[in-house]
Amino acid sequence: MTADQSRPDWIAVDWGTSHLRLWRMSAAGDILQRIDSDKGMGRLSQQEFEPVLLDLLAPDLGADRPLTVICCGMVGSRQGWAEARYRAVPCKPPGLAEATVPDADPRLRVFLLPGLSQASPADVMRGEETQIAGFLFSEPKFDGVLCLPGTHCKWVHISAGEVVSFRTFMTGEMFELLSTQSVLRHSVSSSGFDAEAFSEAVDRTLSHPQALAGDLFALRAETLLAGLGAEAARARLSGLLIGAELGGARPYWLGRDVVVLGESGVAAAYARALESQGAAPRTVDPETMTLGGLRAAYAQMETSAT
């Protein structure tokens, strides 16, 4: 493969707070190369985004035409490269027409896709809207709910190609803080999974959400008094938090078609919890959906250019 043959047609970027994932894409829509970098939004000042791109894309930059770069994620936040203002739901996932185009080197043509906002209950997302766009690109007739677990889990009601409403739960961040920073760090393993302990805990907080802060301390007490194992404690911590969330998100998932869009481990945990409540969730790969959403945005450019 010569250098000319491998030159990308366009660049897809998922630029989050802690990481940057970049794909060099062919005109046919194939991935030529995937690049991971730790130069996330959180480590960069406003002036540093362009140099990062120029550095990563140096071999691809030519004088003949600017290289198209389509980005989603925190790069479009107020603390990012340039603000791509939230679009208010209900609406379709934002596309290229709604993107912000920051000032950049003439060899680049950069688009920052905006996130979504909701007035009441107040809520925001940035990055997930592109995964939703990717999912709707593959299943345009979907009518149901997407669950996007992660640091901040999103439940998203989709109908007629639009995001109708959504709700964010801080479950992932609470799990991380409690398991690594609180007194529970002495009780909870850093990996492993006990399916039975998880399911019991999900049932517990689904039916008694008000007991959460007490049930959490009981993990520590059972370690001291009854030799509770660290893997069981980890699974119970996860189950208690996810069970409480399922209680809060019940209006979203009850009686609806549910698709879980998340990394394999956490997606499996949410799917298991939902199944225990009689739901029958499917799971899809989040990276595939992110790339699908960026591809859908690129397709909009080709359409508008012809």
Next chain:
Amino acid sequence: MTADQSRPDWIAVDWGTSHLRLWRMSAAGDILQRIDSDKGMGRLSQQEFEPVLLDLLAPDLGADRPLTVICCGMVGSRQGWAEARYRAVPCKPPGLAEATVPDADPRLRVFLLPGLSQASPADVMRGEETQIAGFLFSEPKFDGVLCLPGTHCKWVHISAGEVVSFRTFMTGEMFELLSTQSVLRHSVSSSGFDAEAFSEAVDRTLSHPQALAGDLFALRAETLLAGLGAEAARARLSGLLIGAELGGARPYWLGRDVVVLGESGVAAAYARALESQGAAPRTVDPETMTLGGLRAAYAQMETSAT
């Protein structure tokens, strides 16, 4: 006052994880001096407790008789000086007869008061049992509930001079982690209090505890979308967590005489939340109760010596 006149009759110590508080006590039960130190249990190895005491008490040590030192708190944990094993409830708050006496310099006679444990739901306390002893020393006929807010808030059912049952909630630690380590740190002030925002939030999670993890993220979203103030956000965070706890602790406080035993700020918040639910809590000073419990233990020694 000469050196001889100020020599203490005995020493009271509240030796916690992060701090040590020591009182030089006269034979008449008066405080000759209060000493604060940052040499908490968490910073000391097992061999370092005795040198800390010898250093703080150097002017008081004589060859004529050993100096009595009565300690409560984490100093008696497995990671402390010597383990003072938990006493199982229901029981009276443990006293000098249940204390562990570690090996020590012959000029010292040290007693470590034990904590309390409960088999189901699994729970433990260490330090609070001495505050309870102090409270019961002043109100021996009390029949009701003590609420001891702090990093880990304890609800304690007291009847006939015994601790009948108790339950610990991780509310204080969750507040600390969420307000300083999570995404909410960008939304929440480090001080200040908005009474109306607090009370609304207490009502919200008391009636909808399952919404907690979603209501938490809404604080961030309202900051971004609606300019929610940092003091209101702080009060709402506190109210959401305390409201959820009041829901879980309802079997403790509903229809019972409730006394809140905590530092002024957090005690006032719990009292306000309880009042909004129709309870009429009294508040008492925690340091007075700790010292009262240590005094009660010392009185047991005088009794047993006669």
